[in-house]
Amino acid sequence: MIRRFGQSPRSDQTYRLRPGAYAILPRDQKLLLTRQSAPVVDIQLPGGGIDPGESAIIALHREVYEETGYKISSPRHFGTFRRFVFMPEYDFWAEKICHIFIARPTICMGAPLEPFHTALWMTHDQAISTLGNAGDKHFVERFNCNS
Secondary structure, eight states: OOEEOSSOOOTTOOOEEEEEEEEEOEETTEEEEEEEOSSSOEEEOSEEEOOTTOOHHHHHHHHHHHHHSEEEEEEEEEEEEEEEEEETTTTEEEEEEEEEEEEEEEEEOSSOSSTTEEEEEEEHHHHHHHOSSHHHHHHHHHOOTTO
16 A cells, blocks of 8 residues: 555546656765746755656656756665645646655756756755655655665
């Protein structure tokens, strides 16, 4: 059973299954996060949807690069959670299956490609107090920056 964070599914809604790959990205006692400024402001673990026919690892590399401008190496699966949310950028309700990975940011290739995204570096404690969803917070709390 996959642990759920956030609101329970609403009986009056139909949800589209939306698997995604997200990364905890430590370097020099800080974590690389992304700030999305539209359609709503949110601080998130970098990552996003896994496209049809795409593996979680390929999606992770693509999404982290698009949202932060960084290339990554050595991803390893850390856990999975589920959340039921409205996705305003796609105008649908989603059952998000969030696969969390730990990876190393290696090189910044430039600014994020994804509109309305900014790369941020935060300490572990700052990230926990700032991340916008409970699932991201849970996995960052479990992560040891010294490992």
